[in-house]
Amino acid sequence: MIVCPNCNHPNPDGAVQCEACYTPLPATTNCPSCGATVQADAAFCGQCGYNLHSAGVPHVHSTVATTVTPDVPVEVPALVPPDPLLELLQPDALGMSESTPSSSFPPTEVAVPPESVSQIPATPSSPPEPAPTVVAQPVVSIQSIPTPPPLEPAPVSEVEVPAPAAPAPTVTAARTQLQQVIARLIHVQTDRLIELPQNLSVIHIGKPNDRIPPDIDVSGFPNSEVVSRIHADIRVEGDAHYVEDVGSSNGTYINNLPLLPGNRHRLRPGDRISLGKGDLMTFLFQLA
Known part of the structure; x- marks a missing residue:
């Protein structure tokens, strides 16, 4: 099947x-x-x-060996009856004679031959232990405790109610104006300050061209020949600013390290941005 x-x-x-x-x-x-x-x-x-x-x-198929145990009779030794004289001499192991009252188990008379009685040594009888003294606890009667009288309410005295005070003058809290963080670039070679536009999410850095006009024109700075017309962008996302190279000829360097095209770096205050090789066009990123 x-x-x-x-x-x-x-x-x-x-x-x-x-x-x-x-x-x-x-x-x-x-x-x-x-x-x-x-x-x-x-x-x-x-x-x-x-x-x-x-x-x-x-x-x-493996064969399982079967173990056969022969029937061997087990020899059990015969029980030897105890000597009746040893039973008399043996003390009460369980202590039944002391703990069991005489009313529950009446004494049994055992006939002992007179010749065996003479061989049993006389055991001095020990004086009985005195019964422990129990101190009776005093009984406190509940009726002997006096009941406190009920509390009477205190008399209510007339309290003068003060006249309502005049309303306090209304104080108008001045609105606290939040200071807006302004990002800016400082040109290291000329110590010139450039504030980044606050209404743009993408800020283009370069020189005048027919494709993408720059928002930050560096053509008037010294050594601007190392900067491409479309060189780098600064992107604003909330409170964060990111810089990226958009395919420049001489590259973009962050803190003297090259920034590969397609990658971006989050700017922090004090970061050094170099446009081109040789650290000829350098800006410092700051927040004010």
């Missing part, structure tokens, strides 16, 4: 397709050990566990 791997439908041996879902059935073969039908790509037989990948080695 071949079980369909798609719908688990049992198919007769030798079938090529499933009778229920028409799925191609896997090829089958017989186990060389037990003859059961198994798949051709199976590693072990599902009936006897034979390794189908072994080269013609028949599967041998």
